[in-house]
Amino acid sequence: MKKKYVLVGTGGRAEFFYGAMVRDFRETCELVAFCDVNQVRMDYSNKLLEEKYDYNKINTYKVDRFEEMIEKENPDIVIVTSVDRTHHRYIIRAMELGCDVVTEKPMTVDAEKTQAIIDAIERTGQNVRVTFNYRYAPHNTKIRELIRDGVIGQVNSVHFEWALDTQHGADYFRRWHRDKRNSGGLLVHKSTHHFDLVNFWLNTEPETVYATGGLRFYGKENAEERGETNFYQRAHGSEVAKNDPFAIDLESNEHLKSLYLDAEPEDGYQRDQSVFGEGINIEDTLGVVVTYKNKAILTYSLNAYLPWEGFIIAFNGTKGRIEVEVREQSYINSGGDKSDEGKLDEKVIRVLPMFGEAYEVDVEEGEGGHGGGDPVLLNDLFGVPEEDEFNRAASHIDGAISILTGIAGNKSLATGQAVKVADLVNLKR
CATH class of the missing domain: 3.30.360.10 (Dihydrodipicolinate Reductase; domain 2)
Incomplete structure (x- = not known):
């Protein structure tokens, strides 16, 4: 019997999971929905499903509709591949709504969130798997x-x-x-x-x-101490970055461009910040x-x-x-x-x-x-x-x-x- 899956967080690590499901495990898995803060990124993931994996598009939900997604799609398992600090939020709520969870490592980022997950597992009786490849x-x-x-x-x-x-x-x-x-x-x-x-x-x-x-x-302070002076905050659009071996060019990589640069106007996330910048x-x-x-x-x-x-x-x-x-x-x-x-x-x-x-x-x-x-x-x-x-x-x-x-x-x-x-x-x- 197939199990139904939804996936939260369609960034760089997500395809490792959903790609395998739709490529190698169609007899045991049905992927039914994506959830993310960014619609552009979910749309690109759907494009990959269609063009790379010959799989039909699936429904998409912004994260503020997470509970609606669980109610409508009725998944057995929620895959969590979002930003680490948000893992606990989806792990706990998924279990409270009757789902098991597969989460990318790390399970969460601090002791308080770890305790909240442990308490939710005891309270709900649901199962959480952590993926240590x-x-x-x-x-x-x-x-x-x-x-x-x-x-x-x-x-x-x-x-x-x-x-x-x-x-x-x-x-x-x-x-x-x-x-x-x-x-x-x-x-x-x-x-x-x-x-x-x-x-x-x-x-x-x-x-x-x-x-x-x-x-x-x-970081900027370390670079300054070494006598470096050519600073920039992010690589895209920077002439200085073109000569920096530590810079990454999102424009030149179609996958990175589609996943991040094209999605940037929606949430402002910059994937190509300088490793010698501030913050x-x-x-x-x-x-x-x-x-x-x-x-x-x-x-x-x-x-x-x-x-x-x-x-x-x-x-x-x-x-x-x-x-x-x-x-x-x-x-x-x-x-x-x-x-x-x-x-x-x-x-x-x-x-x-x-x-x-x-x-x-x-x-x-x-x-x-x-x-x-x-x-x-x-x-x-x-x-x-x-x-x-x-x-x-x-x-x-x-x-x-x-x-x-x-x-x-x-x-x-x-x-x-x-x-x-x-x-x-x-x-x-």
């Missing part, structure tokens, strides 16, 4: 398998360095994410992936978090120390302006060490054809036993993004899920625990003190 990438699943099978014994410490390059990393400083009220900063919006992976790999939860860092590269209040350089319930510790760093994209991890255990290096292809979010998104240029998983020869671990990849992980996630969401020994499907509890590490990190940044995760939210388990 990194769990499904074969190399990440293999790490989980190696640790689960005790290859290096009990893991006592993890060192995890994530590098965002000057294409992908800079993109967070052009968009709405640059305002921490919208995104929770990179510790919530981006690092939620990474904190979830550590929870997933070690099968544990964070207990105490300490964070430090700040805005060290992007940026998120960090680009971050260090975090986490202690977990199983007594393992994590040292984590994130930098958003590096020459390469990917991550380096070391797991130190009672029987040895696992070293991982992954280099990923970078991309501009919603920049058009994303068929290469998440495909790996280079990856190495190396096991170093305490006594014995070191060896590399082969990982078998599949077709699709994140080494074949994305199709597995999408089938879990929209198809007929297969039995999964690694339990990669993420619940609202997984979603909450991952963002609570970042939320605790933000609180630590503000106070200079370590923060106990249990003090932030009552997960009611």
Whole structure:
């Protein structure tokens, strides 16, 4: 029996979900409506449905008609891919109106909104799924398998360095994410992936978090300190931006133009703001120390302006060490054809036993993004899920625990003190 879906928020991440539904899961899914603040963007999404996916146009509703949409369309599930700070609004109201929810990560951006979602789940009995596609990438699943099978014994410490390059990393400083009220900063919006992976790999939860860092590269003040003087607020229409390698040209990309530039007159959102302009209040350089319930510790760093994209991890255990290096292809979010998104240029998983020869671990990849992980996630969401020994499907509890590490990190940044995760939210388990 088909389930009916509506989708809220037709920006850059939305097509990952609705495109898969109408392309690969027509036997199990029926997409019936879009909801957004911007009619132009919904109309463009409908155009993609027709021309790219050979799917009939669906009804559209502005966000002030969200409840009307639920009443008229009677969906089983609401997909939430709106701006992060609004996730809780649609998640909670959808559940109150009798719908289950699939939400893009992060589930929300602060402790108060997290608690409101947890309370609504308990009150309504509805289900919330959070989409962590990194769990499904074969190399990440293999790490989980190696640790689960005790290859290096009990893991006592993890060192995890994530590098965002000057294409992908800079993109967070052009968009709405640059305002921490919208995104929770990179510790919530981006690092939620990474904190979830550590929870997933070690099968544990964070207990105490300490964070430090700040805005060290992007932003007007940093540029001025480096002696740069050619400032502009947004790239479109700027002569200065034409010589800026950090600028993005919306006019030259038909997809970006249709999704954002053409939609701009309706809501005023500028997708191409200068990464060295004013109004940026998120960090680009971050260090975090986490202690977990199983007594393992994590040292984590994130930098958003590096020459390469990917991550380096070391797991130190009672029987040895696992070293991982992954280099990923970078991309501009919603920049058009994303068929290469998440495909790996280079990856190495190396096991170093305490006594014995070191060896590399082969990982078998599949077709699709994140080494074949994305199709597995999408089938879990929209198809007929297969039995999964690694339990990669993420619940609202997984979603909450991952963002609570970042939320605790933000609180630590503000106070200079370590923060106990249990003090932030009552997960009611």
